[in-house]
Amino acid sequence: MPIADEDLIVITPTAIKRSESTFLPEVFMGLGTTFKHMLGSVARGKRNKAMEYPEERREDIPVEEGGLYKPNYRGVHRLNRDEDGRVKCVACFMCQTACPAHCIHIEGAASPWDDREKYPIKFDLDELRCIYCGMCEEACPVDAIELTPIYDIVGLTRQEMIFDKEKLLAVYDKTIEAKPM
Amino acid sequence: MLPQFIVSVITILVVIHVILLSCSYLIFLERKVAAWTQDRIGPNRTNFSFGLLPFKGKHFGLGQALADGIKLFFKEDYTPPQVDRVLFILAPIIVVIPALLSWAVIPWGGYYLFDQAFTVPAWLPLLGGVVVSPTIVNVTAAPINIGVVYILAIGSTAVYGVVVGGYASNNKYSFLGGLRATAQMLSYEIPMALCVLVVILTSHGALGADQFVHQQANGVWNIFYQPLLAIIFFACVLAECNRAPFDLAEAEQELVGGYHTEYSSMKWALFFLGEYIHMITGAGFFTLLFLGGWDLPIIQEPLIGGLGLVLLKFIVFASKILVLLFVMMWIRWTLPRFRFDQLMRLAWRALIPLALLILLASGFLVFKQHAKWFSPWLYTAVNIGAIVLAAVIGPFLPQGPPMNRKVGLAGSRFSPVV
Ligand code: SF4
Numbered sequence: 124m125p126i127a128d129e130d131l132i133v134i135t136p137t138a139i140k141r142s143e144s145t146f147l148p149e150v151f152m153g154l155g156t157t158f159k160h161m162l163g164s165v166a167r168g169k170r171n172k173a174m175e176y177p178e179e180r181r182e183d184i185p186v187e188e189g190g191l192y193k194p195n196y197r198g199v200h201r202l203n204r205d206e207d208g209r210v211k212c213v214a215c216f217m218c219q220t221a222c223p224a225h226c227i228h229i230e231g232a233a234s235p236w237d238d239r240e241k242y243p244i245k246f247d248l249d250e251l252r253c254i255y256c257g258m259c260e261e262a263c264p265v266d267a268i269e270l271t272p273i274y275d276i277v278g279l280t281r282q283e284m285i286f287d288k289e290k291l292l293a294v295y296d297k298t299i300e301a302k303p304m
Numbered sequence: 305m306l307p308q309f310i311v312s313v314i315t316i317l318v319v320i321h322v323i324l325l326s327c328s329y330l331i332f333l334e335r336k337v338a339a340w341t342q343d344r345i346g347p348n349r350t351n352f353s354f355g356l357l358p359f360k361g362k363h364f365g366l367g368q369a370l371a372d373g374i375k376l377f378f379k380e381d382y383t384p385p386q387v388d389r390v391l392f393i394l395a396p397i398i399v400v401i402p403a404l405l406s407w408a409v410i411p412w413g414g415y416y417l418f419d420q421a422f423t424v425p426a427w428l429p430l431l432g433g434v435v436v437s438p439t440i441v442n443v444t445a446a447p448i449n450i451g452v453v454y455i456l457a458i459g460s461t462a463v464y465g466v467v468v469g470g471y472a473s474n475n476k477y478s479f480l481g482g483l484r485a486t487a488q489m490l491s492y493e494i495p496m497a498l499c500v501l502v503v504i505l506t507s508h509g510a511l512g513a514d515q516f517v518h519q520q521a522n523g524v525w526n527i528f529y530q531p532l533l534a535i536i537f538f539a540c541v542l543a544e545c546n547r548a549p550f551d552l553a554e555a556e557q558e559l560v561g562g563y564h565t566e567y568s569s570m571k572w573a574l575f576f577l578g579e580y581i582h583m584i585t586g587a588g589f590f591t592l593l594f595l596g597g598w599d600l601p602i603i604q605e606p607l608i609g610g611l612g613l614v615l616l617k618f619i620v621f622a623s624k625i626l627v628l629l630f631v632m633m634w635i636r637w638t639l640p641r642f643r644f645d646q647l648m649r650l651a652w653r654a655l656i657p658l659a660l661l662i663l664l665a666s667g668f669l670v671f672k673q674h675a676k677w678f679s680p681w682l683y684t685a686v687n688i689g690a691i692v693l694a695a696v697i698g699p700f701l702p703q704g705p706p707m708n709r710k711v712g713l714a715g716s717r718f719s720p721v722v
Pocket residue numbers: 221222223224225226227248252253254255256257258259260
């Protein structure tokens with residue numbers, strides 16, 4: 124199907140000025156621009172916003188200067204505990220259903236406590252498949268699953284990166300200071 | 305003859321080692337310049353321990369250059385099955401050798417005075433026991449009196465390596481890279497030679513590399529007399545050594561890697577080294593013609609002297625080259641790559657006519673150089689006049705066909721025929 128004339132947007136480039144047509148002034152201006160950047164960034168000058176990562180971290184600088192805002196950063200998950208230290212999750216499968224990456228796998232069982240009916244005996248979360256969208260956190264009716272500000276997790280095998288219930292609870296113990304529930 | 309021979313051999317040994325070693329640090333510098341231009345930090349961590357040796361600290365990342373080299377050595381040297389094996393192996397060699405050869409005539413350290421006779425130690429083979437008498441020698445590998453012609457001639461053979469590499473790879477991208485390189489080098493040879501011709505003319509017909517330096521040491525550097533010419537020449541140097549913005553032969557975005565797509569490990573590293581050696585050669589040539597070689601500005605240094613003076617001159621020469629190399633990197637990270645038609649247009653419609661114009665005007669001035677009104681600064685006026693003229697009459701010259709036309713192929717979406 125040919126394109127209708129009214130759908131075509133014809134852009135005429137601005138005419139080249141006399142001085143531009145000889146290239147040289149523009150080339151020198153361009154060189155000036157890059158030189159300004161060079162001077163501004165040699166020895167970490169004011170233009171240079173790069174950080175030396177493992178020693179300098181975004182968590183450590185103020186949010187206004189490009190730091191990391193911990194309360195809503197979406198990093199590794201954790202499973203919250205309640206006041207008695209039990210896993211808070213009630214195995215409702217809301218997060219598993221909401222997850223667009225299908226990376227949560229829960230097996231529920233009858234709860235041994237009488238304040239809830241179910242609890243997860245297995246809670247596997249594949250951190251490699253996860254896209255860190257936070258939908259699970261949104262979906263959870265009891266605020267049991269949460270994303271933490273930790274982003275530098277590594278593992279040597281894929282299996283290692285599938286976090287099970289114990290690991291997710293351990294993340295909670297680690298991050299409860301940095302990000303209270 | 306003998307003193308010259310000894311000095312030549314020493315010069316060759318020193319220059320080859322100093323420069324080849326510094327090449328790896330040029331790559332380091334290039335990465336740093338790239339980083340600074342883009343507001344980054346650049347390599348600054350690798351030290352000399354490489355995970356094995358007991359060196360602590362960061363050392364400003366200076367170990368990076370060596371690490372890069374070691375990495376290249378230990379990479380798999382893969383030769384694809386479909387290549388023309390002989391040419392494939394030959395190509396990197398053909399790239400590096402002409403580039404190295406051009407250094408032969410560059411007068412690195414002016415003149416050296418052997419002020420005492422001495423005898424070569426008897427245990428040396430061939431030369432043992434020969435008496436060397438006091439004399440003045442050129443601190444260069446080959447003190448021939450047509451040095452400039454030699455550099456031009458050798459420099460133009462460098463394209464063979466690129467073309468052969470592209471052809472031998474038996475790969476369409478490489479082949480296209482080779483083709484582009486051929487057309488580009490052939491086009492940029494011409495303005496380059498014209499520039500050299502103008503400088504030869506205005507230097508009273510000097511051809512030997514050291515003569516140019518003399519003349520500039522006694523007067524003003526040629527770059528002040530011929531600013532536009534220097535720019536044209538610099539552009540040609542960039543094009544000759546396949547440097548951005550003229551690196552169409554290896555344009556990563558379009559041609560994968562151009563002529564070196566199929567190369568790996570040290571063969572690839574030779575191409576890479578060749579590029580840097582070319583840059584050094586080009587910068588040396590530029591220094592020779594326009595920046596007064598080993599001449600220090602302002603201070604009038606003695607022409608002939610001992611070892612100290614030779615070293616000083618070598619350092620001055622090398623620093624000028626280093627500055628030029630920095631400018632090349634700076635340009636690389638500033639200007640975008642030309643499109644091929646723009647590249648050709650630049651050579652044939654801008655550089656060559658301008659160089660010819662300057663050649664004509666300078667020739668006339670040289671012809672009249674004994675007239676009363678003559679002053680070398682008229683050359684500068686000619687250069688400025690040429691660029692102004694180009695800006696004024698440029699828009700009135702017949703334009704080529706419009707660029708970026710959409711050709712309505714019959715049957716396509718854009719077809720007017722439906
Ligand atoms: S963050 Fe998104 S992708 Fe990751 S587990 Fe939660 S819902 Fe799934």
